[in-house]
Amino acid sequence: DGGITQSPKYLFRKEGQNVTLSCEQNLNHDAMYWYRQDPGQGLRLIYYSQIVNDFQKGDIAEGYSVSREKKESFPLTVTSAQKNPTAFYLCASSIGGLVNTEAFFGQGTRLTVV
């Protein structure tokens, strides 16, 4: 099945720890995105990548880091510098380029600081 897979579904982090959220897609999409969603809120863009080996900061990049070494993968690291990391994290991908196209979303990772 083609799609976008996030893991794990639930993640618990201790204060001061870095954690990495996985996002893999087999849709052959060039563009990938990470969003954060807080309860009752919309999505806010953390980082996005329009092509392999390149990525840009979104609206709330502080305390997060990403890499895009492979087209299929776009992992997000939540660092200890992120003061309020408890949230629902969503990864998405799209064809990319200058086309009108939809985004495909994974099922999300719920991160909780304990």
Add this chain to the structure above:
Amino acid sequence: SQQGEEDPQALSIQEGENATMNCSYKTSINNLQWYRQNSGRGLVHLILIRSNEREKHSGRLRVTLDTSKKSSSLLITASRAADTASYFCATDGGGTSYGKLTFGQGTILTVHP
């Protein structure tokens, strides 16, 4: 900051009724998209309307776009209990940020059987 503002924040209707949700945005767009999210799940794309289109249909969904007022509406006709979800509008600003979507706060729709 959020590009879109959605109205209403919550909507409660009976099965069979129509549901209308509105979205306003601030800057010029390349396209506007509507997504649906079931509780605790990822988003699912519903429909995309380009900036040069005024209306689009897909099954029971009807979307309108008024670029002069920077607003869009999503109409779900003959609603069903299974339509219960959160609905988000998202704008694609085009240019160098092509494909980068900015989401509204969402409308929570509850359809009672």
